[in-house]
Amino acid sequence: MTEDQAIPAPAGVSGRPLPVLYSFRRCPYAMRARLALTASRQDCVLHEVVLRDKPAEMIALSPKGTVPVLHLPDGQVLEQSLDIMRWTLARHDPDGWLSPETGSVAEMEALIAACDGTFKHHLDRYKYAVRYGPETDPLHHRGEGAVFLRRLNEHLTDQAHLFGSRPSLADYAIFPFVRQLANTGREWFDAQPLAELQTWLSGHLNSEIFQEIMRRKANEKRD
Incomplete structure (x- = not known):
């Protein structure tokens, strides 16, 4: 422009x-x-x-x-x-989002890239399968997306957040997409052996900052 x-x-x-x-x-x-x-x-x-x-x-x-x-x-x-x-x-x-407590910035960026790449590819074909034609199998893509969920769960085994005891850029960049997948099939998501991930997601959904951004603002304009 x-x-x-x-x-x-x-x-x-x-x-x-x-x-x-x-x-x-x-x-x-x-x-x-x-x-x-x-x-x-x-x-x-x-x-x-x-x-x-x-x-x-x-x-x-x-x-x-x-x-x-x-x-x-x-x-x-x-x-x-x-x-x-x-x-x-x-x-x-x-709050030091750009400075992960454990791991490196490069590792944090790589995890975000995996979310935005392969995981998002499968999430879209699970949630919006009809958009991709009758040959698209949403359950297949859900299963492929679960590979990334298990990777996140491993990160959370010994720590509350993806890169330490406090959340970083990775947590806030990734959890909205995990939320989207979970909401597409909540019964399936809740039944998975992903206790750490489920606790992590619940914590973010109930956090003050998430509640704040989901409220309408006084200066918000509706187009």
Whole structure:
């Protein structure tokens, strides 16, 4: 987007422009962005998008047409959830999400990449099998997705979170997708021998920050 095409960002109470986040409440990618923005105490204007009628200004900023999209006051547009997380946490990371207690940053990033790659591939074909044609077997893809669940469960065997006793970027980037799979077949998920993972997921779903990002904001705009 050229400078003369940029859509100006609205100003906050202080008069300084605020970032604008285009989001959809139940989208796990958008959950990631809202979690990180909340953790970093970053004020923004939240636009809750109706996916069947996406706002023209969002499409102008990001023709890919998917959420989240963060429009920064300087005109920069962040179109990927992890880019939004890293941007806001690089500015302020009070809980040390970018500094895992155990393991390395590279290991944390690799686990997130596995979630976004192979696991997401199977999750989509389990949850949305009809989109991929009659030859798609959702139970097969559920079983393949369970391989990643077992990997997460192993991480949690001796620690409360994926990289130590406190949550890191990996926990917040991954749990929205585990939530999505669990909600697709809750009876199946609850019956799996994944006690540590189930406890971990329950803890995140009941956490104050997750409850906060799932509430409507006073400055939220509904498109």
